[in-house]
Amino acid sequence: MSCNRLFITVTVLMLIFAACRKEWTATEEDLTNYGWSLYEQGLYDEARDWFSDAVLEDLNYQDGYNGLGWTEGKRSADQPGHKELKEAIKHFKKGLELPQNQRMIHIVAHDILAGLTFAYSGLNKSDSTRYYGDSLITLIGQKVYDKTWFFPHDSTTNYKDVHIELALAYFLIPNYGESLNHVNKIREALDPPEQFFFVDTLTLQGQYKLAEEMERLQSYLKYE
Numbered sequence: 001m002s003c004n005r006l007f008i009t010v011t012v013l014m015l016i017f018a019a020c021r022k023e024w025t026a027t028e029e030d031l032t033n034y035g036w037s038l039y040e041q042g043l044y045d046e047a048r049d050w051f052s053d054a055v056l057e058d059l060n061y062q063d064g065y066n067g068l069g070w071t072e073g074k075r076s077a078d079q080p081g082h083k084e085l086k087e088a089i090k091h092f093k094k095g096l097e098l099p100q101n102q103r104m105i106h107i108v109a110h111d112i113l114a115g116l117t118f119a120y121s122g123l124n125k126s127d128s129t130r131y132y133g134d135s136l137i138t139l140i141g142q143k144v145y146d147k148t149w150f151f152p153h154d155s156t157t158n159y160k161d162v163h164i165e166l167a168l169a170y171f172l173i174p175n176y177g178e179s180l181n182h183v184n185k186i187r188e189a190l191d192p193p194e195q196f197f198f199v200d201t202l203t204l205q206g207q208y209k210l211a212e213e214m215e216r217l218q219s220y221l222k223y224e
Contacts, residue, residue, distance in 0.1 A: 028058035029103070035067050036153050044074045062108050065095030069115045070153070076122065088119045110136060110149050114157075117165050126169040133166040148189075160186050160221055167214050176201030180210055186217050 035050035048071045054064035069092035076084035092112045100108060113136035120128035140149050140159060151157040167182035180201055187194040197213055199206035 026057075028054040028061040028064060029101070031057060032061065032064050032067055035064075035071075039067065039071060039074070040153055044071050047071050048075070060098050061101070062095045062098040062112075063101050063104065065091045065098070066108050066112050066115070069095065069112065069119070070151075073115060073119055073122075082123055085119050085122050089116060089123075092116045092119065106152050110139065111151060113139070114149060114151065114159075114162055117162055121165045121169065126172045129165055129169040133162050133169065136162055137166070156222075156224065160189050160224075163189075164214065164218050164221060167217075171211065171214065174207075176207055176210060179214070183210065183213055183217065186221075190220075 031050050031054035035047045035054060038044075038047035038050060048068065051064050051067035051071060054061055055068065058064070069088045072084045072088035072091065076082070076088065092115050096109060096112050096116075113132050116132040117129055117136065120126075120132065136149060137159070140147050149159040149162070163182045163186045167179045167186070170176075170179040170182065180197070180199065184197055187197055199209045199213075201207060201210060
């Protein structure tokens with residue numbers, strides 16, 4: 001008799017537990033977060049699949065498009081041609097049209113502007129590189145406290161990388177004075193800061209020294 005009562009009690013408890021359980025379905029935020037986890041491990045093909053699922057779950061989820069853009073940008077390094085960079089730009093521009101995710105503190109639009117700067121630089125489109133890079137630098141300059149930007153999924157990528165892309169883009173116009181300005185923004189932000197770099201950009205010798213300094217900084221930032 002006691003065994004029967006125990007069996008009935010356990011069965012009832014299991015039924016109650018089953019009734020109380022709610023079916024769990026991954027949200028667009030869950031899918032995107034896992035995509036970033038894969039991205040940070042360098043698994044870009046797999047990350048792209050998860051970001052794709054996220055935007056299918058919610059066509060207005062900004063960070064999903066942000067993830068697709070950065071992932072395609074990374075994939076472009078291993079692929080010939082510019083197909084991936086063009087895909088990255090398409091995703092970034094879609095994300096830029098969408099509102100900030102309510103639960104996110106980090107400003108996703110800043111990541112997107114940086115991504116567009118790098119993608120257009122990879123395509124040698126200096127006009128667009130300057131447009132999106134200047135847009136980001138202007139926005140972070142309006143911040144009250146920390147007037148910087150960093151990419152939360154890769155600690156080696158930050159606003160100094162945007163400045164170097166702008167220095168190169170302005171050098172190609174050519175606008176050597178503005179190029180020099182971005183070079184000095186980088187030097188000022190280094191740890192420890194470097195002294196103001198001055199050359200006469202109206203002379204060929206000065207332009208050559210500016211090009212050398214940009215090359216030095218570009219190499220330095222890769223390993224900072």
